[in-house]
Amino acid sequence: VPGRILEFRVKEGQSVNAGDTLAILEAPDVVAKMEQARAAEAAAQAQNEKAIKGARQEQIQAAYEMWQKAQAGVDIAEKSYKRVKNLFEQGVMPAQKLDEVTAQRNAAIATEKAAKAQYTMAKNGAEREDKMAAALVERAKGAVAEVESYVKETFLIAQAAGEVSEIFPKVGELVGTGAPIMNIAILKDMWVTFNVREDLLKNLTMGAEFEAIVPALDNKAIKLKVDYMKDLGTYAAWKATKTTGHFDLKTFEVRARPMEIVEGLRPGMSVIIKK
Numbered sequence: 219v220p221g222r223i224l225e226f227r228v229k230e231g232q233s234v235n236a237g238d239t240l241a242i243l244e245a246p247d248v249v250a251k252m253e254q255a256r257a258a259e260a261a262a263q264a265q266n267e268k269a270i271k272g273a274r275q276e277q278i279q280a281a282y283e284m285w286q287k288a289q290a291g292v293d294i295a296e297k298s299y300k301r302v303k304n305l306f307e308q309g310v311m312p313a314q315k316l317d318e319v320t321a322q323r324n325a326a327i328a329t330e331k332a333a334k335a336q337y338t339m340a341k342n343g344a345e346r347e348d349k350m351a352a353a354l355v356e357r358a359k360g361a362v363a364e365v366e367s368y369v370k371e372t373f374l375i376a377q378a379a380g381e382v383s384e385i386f387p388k389v390g391e392l393v394g395t396g397a398p399i400m401n402i403a404i405l406k407d408m409w410v411t412f413n414v415r416e417d418l419l420k421n422l423t424m425g426a427e428f429e430a431i432v433p434a435l436d437n438k439a440i441k442l443k444v445d446y447m448k449d450l451g452t453y454a455a456w457k458a459t460k461t462t463g464h465f466d467l468k469t470f471e472v473r474a475r476p477m478e479i480v481e482g483l484r485p486g487m488s489v490i491i492k493k
Contacts, residue, residue, distance in 0.1 A: 219243070219245050219248055219368050219371045219372060219395065220245065220392070220393065220394050220395050221243035221244055221245035221248075221372055221392070221393065222243065222244045222245075222390060222391065222392050222393075223241060223243060223244075223387050223388065223389050223390060223391050223392075223393060223399075224241075224242045224243060224244040224389070225241065225242045225389065226240070226241050226385065226389060227239050227240055227241060227242070228240050228241075228382050228385075228400075229382065229385075230382050230383065230384065230385050231381065231382060231383075232381070232382050233379075233380070233381050233382075234376045234379065234380065234381070234382060234402065235376065235379045236376055236377060236378050236379050237375060237376060238375070238376045239373055239374070239375060239376075240374040240375065240376055240382075240399075240400060241373075241374040241399055241400070242372065242373055242374070243371075243372040243373075243374070243393070244372070245368070245372050248365065248368045248369055248372060251365045251368065252362075252365045252366070252369060255358070255361045255362040255364075255365045256362060258358045258361060259355070259358035259359060259361070259362050261358075262354040262355045262357070262358040263355055263358075265354060266352055266354065266355050277340055278337070278340045278341055281333070281336045281337040281339075281340040281341075282337050284333045284336065284337070285330070285333040285334050285336070285337045287333070288326070288329045288330035288332075288333035288334070289330055289333075291326040291329060291330065292323075292326045292327055292329075292330045294326075295319070295322050295323040295325075295326035295327075296323055296326075298319050298322065298323070299319045299320060299322075299323040302315055302316050302319045303316060303319075374399055374400075376402060378402065378404055379404070379406070380402040380403050380404040380405055380406075381402065381403050381405055382400055382401070382402055382403075383400075383401045383402065383403040383485070384400060384401040385399070385400045386398055386399060386400065387399060403485055405484070405485075408475065408476055408480070408483060408485075409445075409446075409473050409474065409475045410430070410442060410473070410474050410475070410476075410489045411471060411472070411473050412471070412472045412473075412474070412489075412491065413450065413469050413470070413471060413472075414469065414470050414472050415467050415468075415469055415470075416449075416467055416468050416469070416470055417467055418493070419447075419470060419472070422444055422447075422472050423444065423447075424444055424445070424447060425443065425444060425445075426443070426444045427441060427442070427443050427444075427477065428441075428442055428444075428474075428491065429441055429442070430442055430474075430489045430490060430491045430492075431489070431490050431492065432480070432483065432487055432488070432489055432490075433487075433488055433490065434482075434484075434487045434488065435480075435482050435483065435487075438480075440476055440480050440483070440489070441476065441477040441478065442474035442475065442476055442477065442489075443474055443475055443477050444472055444473070444474045445473060445474065445475055446471075446472070446473035447470055447471070447472050447473070448470065448471050449468050449469070449470050449471075450468070450469045450470065450471055451468075
């Protein structure tokens with residue numbers, strides 16, 4: 219993330235291991251975003267708790283009690299209806315009374331259905347609100363996780379073991395997104411590059427082993443093995459011969475790796491093949 223160099227934990231030439239903290243950046247805007255995200259999370263959590271434990275739960279309970287009351291009314295109306303019907307069939311009760319209790323029973327059943335519908339509506343509505351509140355909490359947590367990832371980017375961590383070869387900014391300087399802060403040379407991964415004219419490639423084929431000398435190490439001879447070859451294009455022609463009716467001799471990049479560890483070999487040293 220963009221920020222200001224607050225502190226360097228290493229110096230040029232220092233060896234580091236993977237996972238070491240190399241530098242710390244100061245990013246006030248990231249800190250501000252974290253405070254905003256935390257506040258949004260707290261607000262969403264409070265809203266969720268209100269949805270679960272708020273006054274709406276009392277409304278659900280009230281609707282449930284009304285439904286239970288209506289069910290009790292249906293039970294009473296049903297018993298009264300059966301008693302009056304039996305008396306009517308025995309010729310003791312007039313038809314008018316039977317019609318009255320029948321109407322009362324039907325009214326009680328309708329009331330019970332309406333009360334049940336009110337309870338179901340209140341309950342389902344609460345569930346929807348609970349889900350919405352829970353979704354808001356998850357969204358707020360996602361925002362916090364995103365800002366936490368930005369906070370981690372204010373710590374420059376070594377991705378590989380090696381030696382700090384260059385540090386570009388100074389303490390207090392601003393660095394933009396993606397701007398390099400330092401280079402780490404991976405000294406365990408050494409290779410040598412030769413630019414060879416194609417008419418001299420006879421003994422430098424893929425997998426070929428050969429010896430070369432390192433002037434910086436008192437002309438020490440080292441064993442190398444070719445593991446990469448590629449032409450450098452027409453712009454890198456070593457020798458022009460078209461004037462004599464032939465073809466241009468191209469230059470090839472030949473890369474070889476030491477077959478064993480060479481003590482003291484460092485990036486930038488010359489390695490010479492003697493033909």
